[in-house]
Every structure is written in structure tokens, then in C-alpha cells.
Amino acid sequence: MAHTDKNTVTILGQNDVQGLEIQPKEDNNTWVPVVIPEGAFVAIVGDALKAWSNGRLHSVRHRVVLRGEKERYSWGSFLMPKDGSRVQAPEEFVDKDHPPLYRGFTYADFLSYFVSTLKDDALDVFAGLPDVVDDRDQLAVN
Structure with a gap:
């Protein structure tokens, strides 16, 4: 199931069988394979780190x-x-x-919200500042 991680960082490793794909934030219809070399790992930014970085780091779907x-x-x-x-x-x-994109929150409260709703956009709904979220949506359309 496609998702963003809700934590701060996920570190993934695997055997030689590939399969991880990411979705570019500009294109919701495209999936890009991530080739992880044998013995290597990949770090994935989660929603909590996205909020802490004020959106400068992006949690990848x-x-x-x-x-x-x-x-x-x-x-x-x-x-x-x-x-x-x-x-x-x-x-x-x-x-x-x-400008600030998210209000401050405890991770436990955010995680509880996500688990109770399973919303894919849990970070924006739970902690997004309404005026800024609306502005970002408008920018994405233009």
C-alpha cells in the first residue's frame, strides 16, 4: 500500500530483490523504481521530520x-x-x-490521530496551518 511514513526517518535495507518505488511530488500518477545496491540501505524522511523542518524536507510517498x-x-x-x-x-x-507550515504537536497525538483516521494526508489535516495549506494547494494547481 502506498504511503508516507509518519515517523521522522525510516532506514530500509533489503536482499538483492528490488521492489521499492517512490512517487515524485509533482506527479501523482508516476512511480519511480529505487535501485538499492546490495549491502546498501536507503533513508526515507517521514512526516514528523517534514513538520520539524517546516517542509524543507519532504516525506516521500x-x-x-x-x-x-x-x-x-x-x-x-x-x-x-x-x-x-x-x-x-x-x-x-x-x-x-x-512561513510556518505546521503547528507544533506531540508525536503521540499525531500518531493517535493517524491511527484513528488512516488519512493519507494526516500531517496536513492534523497540524497544517489552514492559510498556508490552502496557499500550497493553489500553488500546486498553477
Whole structure:
């Protein structure tokens, strides 16, 4: 199932069977294969890090597609904020050219919201600042 990760960073590794695909943010109809060399891993930015970076880092929508008969094995390490800590963009990431995109929140509250709704756009709905989210939507249309 295609999704963005809700945590801060996911580190993925796999055997020699490929299958990870990402969706460019400019094109919701295209999937791009990610070739992970044997013995390497990939780091994926999650929604919590996107919020903390005030949108400067993007959480990528991704999925796994299996083709052929060979088994694919993968492992993941999921980094998340310390329990009870607040996710909020530092002052250095907010200025007149980069207005705040998200209100501060605790990761536990965000995760609870996501689990209760399973909304793909959980970050924008839960913590997005309405005027900014509307402006981003308008920019994407133009």
C-alpha cells in the first residue's frame, strides 16, 4: 500500500530483490523504481521530520511492488521523536520567505490521530496551518 511514513526517518535495507518505488511530488500518477545496491540501505524522511523542518524536507510517498517469483526480504529501522517531545520547526526554519507550515504537536497525538483516521494526508489535516495549506494547494494547481 502506498504511503508516507509518519515517523521522522525510516532506514530500509533489503536482499538483492528490488521492489521499492517512490512517487515524485509533482506527479501523482508516476512511480519511480529505487535501485538499492546490495549491502546498501536507503533513508526515507517521514512526516514528523517534514513538520520539524517546516517542509524543507519532504516525506516521500512510497510502496513495494513485487515481480517475479524470487522472495524479497527487507528490514527497517524506524526513528521517532522521544515520547512526550514536541515536534515544531525551529526559529531558524521560519522567516518571511518560509512561513510556518505546521503547528507544533506531540508525536503521540499525531500518531493517535493517524491511527484513528488512516488519512493519507494526516500531517496536513492534523497540524497544517489552514492559510498556508490552502496557499500550497493553489500553488500546486498553477
